[in-house]
Amino acid sequence: MSMVTLTIDGKEVTVPKGTTILEAAGTAGIRIPTLCFHERLSPIGSCRMCVVDVEGCSQPMAACDTPVAEGARVATDSERLFRIRQDSLKLILVNHPLDCPICDKGGECLLQDLVYEFGIDKVEYQARKPQPDTTYATPLIRYWPERCIYCLRCATACREIKGIGVIDIETTDNPGHMLTVNPEICVSCGECLKVCPTGALTENLSRYKGRPWLVNRVPTTCTYCGCGCQLELNVLGGRLIGITTTDEVGVNRGSLCMKGRFGYEFVGSPERLTRPLVRKNGKLEETGWDAALGVVAERFSMIKNESGPDAIAGLSSARVTNEENYLFQKFMRAVIGTNNVDHCARLCLSSTAAGLDATFGSGAMTNAIEDVLSAEAILVTGSNTTENHPIFANYIIEAVLKHGAKLIVVDPRRIDLVDYAHIWLQQKPGTDVAWINGFMHIILKENLHARQYIEQRTTGFEELEKCIEKYTPEYVSDITGIPVDDLYEAARTYGKASPGSILYALGITQHTSGTNNVKSLGNLAMLCGNVGVKGGGVNPLRGQNNVQGACDLGALPNVFTGYQQVADIAAREKFSQAWGVENLSAEPGLTVPEMFSGAETGRVKAVYIMGENPMISDPDINHIKHCIEKLDFLVVQDIFLTETAQVADVVLPGAVFAEKEGTFTNSERKVQRVRKALEPPGDAREDRWIITALAEKMGSYMEYMHAEAVMDEIRTVTPSYAGISYERIEGGGIAWPCPSVDHPGTPILHAKEFTRGKGVFFAIDFQPSAETPDDEYPFILSTGRVKQHYHTGTMTRKGRGLTQLYPELLAEVNPADAARLGVQDGDYVTISSRRGSIKVKVWLTDRPGEGVVFVPFHFHEAAVNLLTNTALDPVAKIPELKVCAVKMEKAS
Amino acid sequence: MSNRDYAVNVSGRRTQRGKIVLPLLKGLAYTLKNFFSKPITIQYPTQRREVRERWRGLHRLNVDGQGTLKCVACGLCAKICPPQAIRIVPYEEEGGTRFPKEFYIDEIRCIFCGFCQEACPVGAIELTKVYDYVDYDRQDFQFDITKLKDPEQFIFKGK
CATH class of the missing domain: 3.40.228.10 (Dimethylsulfoxide Reductase, domain 2)
Incomplete structure (x- = not known):
């Protein structure tokens, strides 16, 4: 790359060709004031704050979009430039009210900072006030037209980062500019909100508003999908009032999605469980921790003595931290004495673990996200x-x-x-x-x-x-x-x-x-x-925040942490020593579908579910319900009274991600910190505390002072996590395998050699799905998620924000099919399979092909998993949730 | 060192002969002179001392003509408060009106410097001349909005 040398304020700077003056000044440590410029966006050049003098040019140049030239002499500061910048600001202020005291942005507003810097204390110019329509693209963001300075950051970010282009600026007679939006294509990601330098766009969800110096900002990892975005929880007076991000931090580089930025209302929901519940005379009644844990310990011990440890099964969770997953499987294996521990990865990516493990030797994402x-x-x-x-x-x-x-x-x-x-x-x-x-x-x-x-x-x-x-x-x-x-x-x-x-x-x-x-x-x-x-x-792509971590830390029936087989004598020996127990079970335990069918046959008597809701998420709910009814004892540990918790014998109130310390492992195997910002509501406790307290009730001592102590134990028994200490991941995550504390982590797997030695090609023939459409059930039903909601809706449907964007379940139906059925957009249809039927509203769209209907599974009112098929993949035991045959009829 | 060495002998001069009567008479004359003039003591709490114009006493949150708080919960007072005695939870209504959902001043922490009044952009907070708030419980010195709206009610009027 050819280099260019120029002089900025008397300093000689050498930068690659094509660099802008602003970037070159940045490398020399010279600050040029900017307003519309943003690191992630291409130069906009609308504010004229970054003007500099280039020798030989009579006019000042905008530093943000002027490339450097060989031998150029640039002056970034002079009396004249100061006046030009000051005048630019004054002109911006003509249309910007000085309502800083009531503006959300006050205290972290770029315009405010510049106005102070340039010593402007009064607005000298007057203009007609704009009165454009104030409806914005999304109800989650409020647009204040009078505060807008038309810097174009929002429009550029929407176009360049999200690739959509919802926002545009129109030139009109009166007022001079107008922001126009297209709500139909807006995905409410809040990118515009993030980049807005003034308070023209403010969050419209939390009515509680905190100034930057009033709120406590706790950096943590997002609790939704597997991307593992880094965000900040804004806490004011013990209440979560918003989510912010820092530029260039984490895999998300300051961006978030709709759920990450606006889906935090569930944390402070009044529906949160605050006290342990125990079923008495058929009703769940509030009680204390001692009593509730006493009941659980007593029943578990009884069932263990009567029917053996394998009559108890545990469902760990991809939503809780690595530390808690580790403790959960340790509890099941060391205290109960069974390998019957599994989690929802069985329903989403267990076939990945099986398939990629056989092919490459590791079932995880091979590359980092940014590699793409x-x-x-x-x-x-x-x-x-x-x-x-x-x-x-x-x-x-x-x-x-x-x-x-x-x-x-x-x-x-x-x-x-x-x-x-x-x-x-x-x-x-x-x-x-x-x-x-x-x-x-x-x-x-x-x-x-x-x-x-x-x-x-x-x-x-x-x-x-x-x-x-x-x-x-x-x-x-x-x-x-x-x-x-x-x-x-x-x-x-x-x-x-x-x-x-x-x-x-x-x-x-x-x-x-x-x-x-x-x-x-x-x-x-x-x-x-x-x-x-x-x-x-x-x-x-991992669907949940910690599905990777839950798999890594042994919440699977056949492996300990780090995929060390339970059938392996050496591995069992190592864990026996580490946990101080003898006779760890050598037999791989039951998978999720097998647990429920085991309940039906009486093989499984008790199930301990932590943070999962199989009554909505698992296929063929009627069957699951029937199986759960057959159980002698069901314990559910969750943050809400979910559909599964409603049928439990004991419900233990846990804590959400904002209320505990720990780590999540994201899709790209990066272990990242989760930090505590709030106290759990009422009597709810951290899941770590619940598991250790329960172990103690059952006579096993498991005490950890802090989540870090759990991680230290994980590191001693898990080679791939050995080098990942809290201290090292304080500033940013590390991708496993990381075998020692001086290892930088491994973002790309199989670089020199496949983990298993040589990669294996498998000759595979096509086989049709278990249930294909026929005359009676002519449609293929596919299930999945929508952007507004998450899984069984226990989190996203608890808040006002996301619910108003997607209030009711919509079945995506191709217009050609709809015409045949005589169904209009917004009509209700009954969708039935061989296992059940639901009534759903229709959204006519060309998204699914002909003969295919797509229904999201977030809604318990019309749970699509009443219809789905329990046919399993023979290797991974994953159910076929994406294909089942259904019929559709117009409903009244 | 014995006690004697540093004990000051105050009676030494008084016991000097002939020096006791004259000062006594002087004192009595002064008393007699003031006996017939108006007393300068104030019968607190039935009578109150008028304080200076710029006296800084208990805080008041001002209201506008309609009786709503002028405060827009910008948090500048809380920011500038040297002992950090102010705690605000700002709240915004659907229409965009901003007001304090909670506003607390810890009157024990407060050093009555008046910076909050100085910083307030809308004249919502003011230091009144009320200086004599007393109570039995520390908790009661946490003034909330109701107390702050009317600090005059705390003027001690006796029993």
Whole structure:
């Protein structure tokens, strides 16, 4: 890169060509005042605050968008520049009221700071007051038109960071400018709110307003999806009043999504559980901790003595911290004495763990999230990234818009990401193995595969070659419904890219062929030599904040922490010593579906559920309900009285992420800190305390002074976490494996060698879903999430903000199907499967293809899991939540 | 060192002969002179001393014509308060009106410097001339909005 040398304020600076004067001054430590400039946005140049004098130019230049020139002499400060800047500010103030005392932004307002800096104490100019329409794109943000200085930061951020462009500035006669918005495409991410330098956009959710010096800002990790965004909890008088972010911190770089920024109301909800509940005479009654834990300990001990430890099962949670997951599985294994511990990863990504573990030797995301920026092609399949992992989607959009990456979307629904895609393939749900094999067929035929890589680093290629021989584009097109030409183009695009990244989520995993789908993606990535390189990899997007951590820390029936097999004698020996117990069970325990079927047959007598709601989230709820009724004893530890808690014998009130210390492990395996900002309401306690207190009641001493003490114990027994101490992750997370305290962490797995040695190609044939449409049930039902809500709605539906954006369950129906059924937008339909039926409102949209209906699973009123199929993947035991056959009728 | 060495002998001069009568008469004359003039003592609490114009006593939160608080809960008083005696929870109504949901001044912590009055951009807080608030409980010195609206009620009027 050629360098340019120039002089700024007498200092000689050498910077790469193309750098702006502002950036060059920054490297020299010279500050130029700015207002509209923002590091993450391209220069806007609307405020004229950054004007500088360049020798030889009569006019001052805007430093933010003027590139440096060789030998230029720049002066950033002079009497004249000061006056120009001061006048610019005065002109801005013409339309900006000095209502700082009642403005939310007061104290952290860029304009306020500049006005002080330039010593302006009165507004000399007058103008007509603007009176534009004040409705904004989203009800979660309030727009104050009179405070707007039309700096264009919001519009630029919306366009460049979110890739949408909801906001625009229109020039009118009176007033001079007007902000126009398009509420229909707004995703309420709050990016505009974040970048607004003044108080023109303020948060409209919390009525409690705190000044920066009044509120306590506690940095922590977001509790929603697996992106692991870093945010700050704003606490005022023991109440959570808002969420803010710091620029360039964490994977989110200051951005958040709708749920992260506005979905915090559940924390202070009056519906929170505040006291332990014990069922007496058929009713849940409030009681004290001692009594409640006494009941649990007594019943657990009784069942353990009568029916053996394997009659007790535990459901840990992907929502709680690593430390609590560790303690939970330690409690089940060491105190109860069973391996019956599992969590909801079984229902979302267990097939990933099984598939990628067999292929590469590690079931986690292979690359860091930001790696996608260096990819030449990005293949996204079975993931509605913009809605469910919005921060990851920001990276994908940035890669496409700024770095020229080619985006291939393979999805049965026309998701929003299709708008940025070069090719969109609409396969029939459940036909993933077929199109992946089709891709590989084309890549092999056209010699686009990485021959050397395959030879050196993998095995099993010959079998694969034989297997995919028959997957000609025509054959694949017959199965999947993807046009042959599109298939060619997409396969070539991915095959030619170096590197190419594969991103997938539950659309791949929640099938009876889930493990095979994942293995196939592994095949495809290895075939093109894309594993272990920056910008490549096979990346499962984790749906929950700590699903990775819960798996890592042994909340699975077959492994201890760090995926050390329970069947392995050495591992059992190590944990026996560490925990001071003998005879740890060698037999892998029950998975989630097996626990419930075990309850039905009487094999499982008691279940301890921490922070999960299987009565909404698990397939075929009627069956789950029936199984739970058969249980002798059910303990639920949660923050709300969920549907599952309502049928429990004992309910223990836990704490939310803002009320405890610990760590979460995000999708890219980064272990990040969670910090305590609030006290739990009433008598509710941290989950760590509950588990240790229960262990003590059962006669086992488990005492930790602080969450850090738990982490220190985790580090001694888990090689991949050995180097991750609280001290090291104070400033930012570290990706495991991190075997020692001087190891920097491993953002890219399998870089030199696959974890298991050589990568394995699996020859996989296409198999149809367990339940395919027929004459009686002609539609395919697919379930999933929407951007406004999260899982069983226990968090997002507790607040006003997100609920008003998506108040009622909507079934996405293709207009062609609707016309056949005679259904209009907003009508109600009855959707029935062989297992149940629900009544839902219809949203006519071209998102699902013909013959497919999509229903989110957040709503207990019309729980779509009443319909779903319990057919399991034979390896991972993941239920087929993405495909089941249903019929649809117009309801009255 | 014995006690004697540093004990001051105050009676030494008084016992000097001939020096006791004259001062006594002097004193009695002074008493007699003032005996017929108006007393300067004030019968507190039935009578109160008028304090100076710029006296800084208990705080008052001012109200506007409609009886609503002038305070916009900007928090400047809390920011500038040297002993950090002010605690505010700002609240905003749907229309955008901003007011303090909670406003506490710890009158024990307060040093009555008047900075809060100085900082207030809307003239909502003022230091009154009330100087004699007494109570039995520390907690009662945490003045909330109701108490702050009318500090004059605390003027001690006797029993």
